[in-house]
Amino acid sequence: MGTAQLTAVPEPKYWHLRTVLLRAIDSEFTTGQVIPNERELSARFGVARATLRQALDQLELEGRLVRRRGIGTLVAAPRVGVPVSRREEGEAWQVVDCATAPASERLAGALGVAPGEAVHTVRRVRVEQGQTVATESLYLAAALLEQVPEIRLSGAPVAEGEELGRAVLRRLERLTVDGESRAVELGVAEAEEAALLQRPPGTPVLVVTTQYAAGGRLAALAVSTYRADTCRLTFGETGLVEVTPVSAVRTAS
């Protein structure tokens, strides 16, 4: 990581810095390696620490750097490809807990049920390479579950927690036939999600909303949040070639 010139250009310093740093981590560093600390880098480039941090913020958002308090700033591993589809979800998800509660105004609207109606909420977490990379809240009207004796659980007080969660998921698996419709957008993790992802609040996440249809009607709703820094969501007929990491192509031409 050579010294710097930072010739006066019309572009902001932090953006120029980002470019310089990006070239450096691509050519002179390898995954997991720590780069020089912020105070040294800012001195070396002759900028304020805040300006340097602005450049590091960008690179962290792009998933190229990971910052660990008390440790340093590391070159991030390439993003992991996470398949987003009902089929192959099974393995990697772990049920955290499950609860049944009356639907709030907004949830009822989104689920297409009456406000106050009982709704099961299953909370799951996806672990990839020993790291929690996604959380999911799955909402399903309790009425749909009650109508199915084979699934209704034994005890008089309805089961709670992981057991009910797994039951709900089993049911959903048999229910869904009409397909799913999805939306992806950018969001930030709030308190609970952030805690599950072991990240500070405000962490950028890719929010995937999935509507499950059955009998031409909305049957369930899932809201999943994936760590934007470490995840690349993959869709579609997984046949074909492995999906090429994008960064390679985008900077090529």
Add this chain to the structure above:
Amino acid sequence: MGTAQLTAVPEPKYWHLRTVLLRAIDSEFTTGQVIPNERELSARFGVARATLRQALDQLELEGRLVRRRGIGTLVAAPRVGVPVSRREEGEAWQVVDCATAPASERLAGALGVAPGEAVHTVRRVRVEQGQTVATESLYLAAALLEQVPEIRLSGAPVAEGEELGRAVLRRLERLTVDGESRAVELGVAEAEEAALLQRPPGTPVLVVTTQYAAGGRLAALAVSTYRADTCRLTFGETGLVEVTPVSAVRTAS
């Protein structure tokens, strides 16, 4: 937007500020309205301007605020749902230009051709409600096009620009049968893309990589970038109910 307390809490000031501001814009402001300027807000909340700006940065990332230099900070309109699928793309995209050039090392690898082989690059832009919300670069090996006389253009020097672009797209439409496979991840717009999107460099974008298959083989590659602040990508069998904006549900429970 009432005055503020900012009671001492273990969470960072900027995050607490974000929450307070979010409540305010949800309850006391409407789309397009300008909120008080940064200097006034920072004074009102008793924090430095930089701290306030950190909170506004978060809300802008979430697509809740839009900042315009020289104007002020406005409450953003809800994100527009943008369908991502070959079928219904036709209308909203405009070909910007097209060129044919030898494939770089990395592009060749991603396309599955030999380095240096001629590749058509079609640059498109998607306009939604009068605003450019996405750019796309579509790569297709020139050899695939040459084999099809009906498409080959008349002039001896191969056509360039928009005309060739449209020809490539027409060809691709007839070619693709085996389906597509996609990946979505977070990125930032660099110089060219940022200019097309009429945004500063570093603007967060949702990067969609699409591989088009034909004859069990990779036929074309498209890299699309959508403005993360204004776009919600929608997938799947567009039948069903309209996709519910997520923000409603995520903050509900």
Add this chain to the structure above:
DNA sequence: CAGTGGTCTAGACCACCAA
């Protein structure tokens, strides 16, 4: 303990826009 990144401050100047 020393070293790291995370937060916050007070102030300055610039680029842009409308009147």
Add this chain to the structure above:
DNA sequence: TGGTGGTCTAGACCACTGT
């Protein structure tokens, strides 16, 4: 021209990590 957001500075203190 006055007001807005965008950039940058120099410094301080805190929270966390390893030794």
